[in-house]
Amino acid sequence: MDQALPTPAVEAAKKTVLRTAVAVTALQGSVITGLVVWDAIKRRSRSKRPGFPHPGSFHSSIGESNIKLYTFGADLYADMLESIRGAKKQIFIETFIWKNDEAGLQFKDALNEAAERGVEVYIVYDVFANLVVPGSFFTFHPAIHVYRFPMFRPSLLLGTIRSTSLDHRKLLIVDDETGFVGGYNIGSLYATEWRDTHLRVTGTSVWDIRNAFVSVWNRQFPGRNPKIPHTTPGTWESRIRAINNIPASLVYPIRGIYLDAIGRAEKHIYITMAYFIPDQQILRALLEASERGVDVRVILPRDSNHVLSDWLSRGFYRSLLDSGVRILLYRNAMIHAKTATIDGQWSTIGTANIDRLSLTGNYETNLEIHDEAFATNMEDVFDFDSRNSHELTLEEWSTRPWIARFSESVIIPLRPFL
CATH class of the missing domain: 3.30.870.10 (Endonuclease Chain A)
Structure with a gap:
């Protein structure tokens, strides 16, 4: 049977829909451009902001775990760097943004020095989030295991939501004894000019943060890097849990x-x-x-x-x-x-x-x-x-x-x- 040709009315309707879509898209583009320009103008005055009060740090204990709550980046970075410089066996670090500035260099140098003295170091960072950072900055000591979370992946061709994911996590685990997690990326701006919140955990519940890193490294980050041995927590502290979104497994x-x-x-x-x-x-x-x-x-x-x-x-x-x-x-x-x-x-x-x-x-x-x-x-x-x-x-x-x-x-x- 011959296929019926579209009627003039159908063709006109299609053209109307297409024109409407183009008009809406153009309008959205114009509005977004206007917002970006207006924001850029406002940013000039924001650069003169007088600073902000920060609440300080807070301590608490839950079972066999101790928690330090940070609200100022400089305080957090000082403790993170102290942990890295004192590491004896193993360091896991994962970050979304890692700036090539004074703070970023301090972390890079501390990790390289740890590897130099024999500490096993594992690093994950997101490539897309660091497009403005020169690639040469992410050259580490040859003994360091690095996974560069890619911007382009074969799964992107599938067009599924798991393909559009970024690695937005910020984790640091040292010697299975100290774990950090929270909102802070690595960079001088975040140390003193942004208000954020982060945690340090010591004791039993470090395992939860360690497992968050290890389970994703072993299952989702293929390549030449070695797998990390699984451990058990010893004590199950049910009042503290790491909750992990893992797009590759559609787990949210x-x-x-x-x-x-x-x-x-x-x-x-x-x-x-x-x-x-x-x-x-x-x-x-x-x-x-x-x-x-x-x-x-x-x-x-x-x-x-x-x-x-x-x-x-x-x-x-x-x-x-x-x-x-x-x-x-x-x-x-x-x-x-x-x-x-x-x-x-x-x-x-x-x-x-x-x-x-x-x-x-x-x-x-x-x-x-x-x-x-x-x-x-x-x-x-x-x-x-x-x-x-x-x-x-x-x-x-x-x-x-x-x-x-x-x-x-x-x-x-x-x-x-x-």
């Missing part, structure tokens, strides 16, 4: 722990997030919590280092404010933390943002901690940061310029990509 449990904890909340939910673009289920969970009387507060950057993320996030402000969620915009610095604490019992700190890239895209690691003393420390940090934030009111948000509302609406279709 961090989103689940957020949904479970938010659903259980009775008193308060305090979230600090660098990039906040929740999917509909997480957004609904937060709105429902607020509507049932839970005190929901979210600290976000007033101006982050990613202008598109900022504007996509602002598209949720009206719904949050209408439901009674308090939005606190952090001032005078980029706040890059990825933390939450709920009801004085449950907390999480790690590498994952509440957005598509982190929760259903990238390799990520968060620690989930059930402990009242640690939650108290987290609440103290949140309270301190709140005092350096501007609380956005519904009235203020309702009177923003029409051009802002228009820009927010135009870029809404981009949410699933970030």
